[in-house]
Amino acid sequence: MKTVAITGLGCVSGLGLDADACWQALREGKSGIQPLKGFDESDLKVATAAQVPDYRPEKHFQPAQLGLLDRHSQFALLAAREAVANAGLNEAHRKTMAAVIGTGCGGKETDELTYQKLYKEEKRRVHPFTIPRGMPSAASSQVTMDLGIQGPAFTVASACASTNHAIAQAVLMIRAGLAETAIAGGTDAPFTYGLLKSWEALRILSPDTCRPFSRDRKGLVLGEGAGMVVLESLDHAERRGAAIHGLIRGIGMSADASHITDPSPEGAARAMQAALDDAGISADSIGYLNAHGTGTQLNDLSETRAIHAVFGDHAGRLAVSSTKSMHGHALGAAGALELIATVLALKEQMAPPTANFTEPGEGCDLDYVPNQARPLKNARFAMSNAFAFGGLNAVLVVERAA
Amino acid sequence: MVTKSDIEKTLKESIARQKMVSESEITPESTLDELGITSLDSISLVFDIEDQYGIEVPNEELKKLRTVGDIIDGVEKLLAAQNR
Numbered sequence: 001m002k003t004v005a006i007t008g009l010g011c012v013s014g015l016g017l018d019a020d021a022c023w024q025a026l027r028e029g030k031s032g033i034q035p036l037k038g039f040d041e042s043d044l045k046v047a048t049a050a051q052v053p054d055y056r057p058e059k060h061f062q063p064a065q066l067g068l069l070d071r072h073s074q075f076a077l078l079a080a081r082e083a084v085a086n087a088g089l090n091e092a093h094r095k096t097m098a099a100v101i102g103t104g105c106g107g108k109e110t111d112e113l114t115y116q117k118l119y120k121e122e123k124r125r126v127h128p129f130t131i132p133r134g135m136p137s138a139a140s141s142q143v144t145m146d147l148g149i150q151g152p153a154f155t156v157a158s159a160c161a162s163t164n165h166a167i168a169q170a171v172l173m174i175r176a177g178l179a180e181t182a183i184a185g186g187t188d189a190p191f192t193y194g195l196l197k198s199w200e201a202l203r204i205l206s207p208d209t210c211r212p213f214s215r216d217r218k219g220l221v222l223g224e225g226a227g228m229v230v231l232e233s234l235d236h237a238e239r240r241g242a243a244i245h246g247l248i249r250g251i252g253m254s255a256d257a258s259h260i261t262d263p264s265p266e267g268a269a270r271a272m273q274a275a276l277d278d279a280g281i282s283a284d285s286i287g288y289l290n291a292h293g294t295g296t297q298l299n300d301l302s303e304t305r306a307i308h309a310v311f312g313d314h315a316g317r318l319a320v321s322s323t324k325s326m327h328g329h330a331l332g333a334a335g336a337l338e339l340i341a342t343v344l345a346l347k348e349q350m351a352p353p354t355a356n357f358t359e360p361g362e363g364c365d366l367d368y369v370p371n372q373a374r375p376l377k378n379a380r381f382a383m384s385n386a387f388a389f390g391g392l393n394a395v396l397v398v399e400r401a402a
Numbered sequence: 403m404v405t406k407s408d409i410e411k412t413l414k415e416s417i418a419r420q421k422m423v424s425e426s427e428i429t430p431e432s433t434l435d436e437l438g439i440t441s442l443d444s445i446s447l448v449f450d451i452e453d454q455y456g457i458e459v460p461n462e463e464l465k466k467l468r469t470v471g472d473i474i475d476g477v478e479k480l481l482a483a484q485n486r
Contacts, residue, residue, distance in 0.1 A: 062422060063419065063422075064419070064420050064421065064422055067420070067446070125449070125452065125453075127446070127449060128442065128445040128446050128449050129442075129446060132442070
């Protein structure tokens with residue numbers, strides 16, 4: 001079976017416009033959570049968010065191109081351009097490349113602006129770009145068009161696990177020999193009035209900040225952005241002398257088959273165990289775990305129980321952190337930001353912290369790397385968790401590059 | 403009263419903006435092909451004009467458009483019909 005290498009990284013997030021900015025902030029434990037901007041509706045309860053700072057679309061795209069780019073497609077393009085440039089892939093490589101992009105919301109901003117015109121402003125016609133701009137697969141299409149990617153390409157949707165499922169698909173295609181290289185990741189832009197009201201209705205948004213695993217955690221804080229990685233068979237990467245950031249060693253997926261919003265520790269544990277089995281390693285080989293860690297009461301307790309179930313005695317020795325405390329919960333893009341954090345944690349042997357940590361929540365008894373990054377001790381493997389609403393779980397195991 | 407040259411001006415501005423070409427390169431004789439206007443582009447140009455003049459271009463008319471002049475003539479006819 002082919003080994004899959006990670007040779008390119010790119011991301012846009014509440015922590016900045018590229019992967020360097022993101023990693024610097026994560027290392028420093030600096031949160032991108034700020035007061036919510038861009039909404040004057042006084043009835044919104046959402047007060048904070050991790051929005052992409054100083055983002056001006058016209059700096060990155062021609063006006064004619066922007067007409068067809070929903071905000072989530074814009075983020076996907078920026079992250080994909082960065083990842084492909086970082087990997088040093090030329091036009092010929094891109095002709096056979098695959099693209100698998102996850103998204104939780106797709107182009108809901110476009111749809112929402114359209115419905116506002118119809119239902120609120122009582123316009124009788126809508127812009128002809130509404131469908132191509134808003135369709136859930138728009139970002140995948142735009143990335144292939146922008147970069148000349150001509151291999152298998154499609155969108156994967158599994159809410160907050162979308163990226164990890166997309167990475168798993170790309171890994172499977174490379175292992176099977178269907179593609180030598182792939183770009184994979186996730187993107188989401190959930191800051192629309194309608195989506196914010198819908199999240200509010202679930203009563204899981206924090207009124208201030210995101211404190212995963214803390215006693216006084218009050219919920220999640222939404223984020224936005226995109227993260228992309230270039231994956232390729234290790235042979236291919238070595239043949240062309242590419243710099244290798246790390247290897248994807250294991251993928252594990254499961255469904256809770258229980259509840260549409262409440263997580264199940266059993267389902268999460270099955271996905272983690274499956275990823276370990278796929279990597280062919282034992283649980284005590286993992287040196288760092290990037291948790292799903294949303295900061296909700298239910299997730300953080302359920303995830304902690306699942307980690308105990310899978311890791312046994314090793315759970316107490318494992319560095320576990322939730323970087324959502326800094327880049328927010330970027331939904332379909334969350335897994336991508338967290339995979340990049342995981343890869344760089346191994347590469348630089350530095351566990352990013354769980355920011356905003358106060359004191360451990362009831363039943364939250366692991367080492368959550370509170371508030372300050374910590375050097376890892378010769379960690380070779382790391383794990384990144386993603387557990388979606390509806391119990392769709394996907395977990396990745398990464399190995400440090402030799 | 404909207405004149406033919408008003409329509410021409412509006413249309414040229416729209417095409418120039420959408421296709422990143424200079425207005426001076428656009429004449430009534432220019433074909434949509436020459437300007438790189440795809441079917442989605444022409445739908446979008448017609449949308450701008452419909453919005454501005456409060457008219458509705460029927461689908462069968464849209465298919466017949468070949469040049470910039472065809473669009474100008476079509477809009478002029480629709481406006482005349484509206485004012486009658």
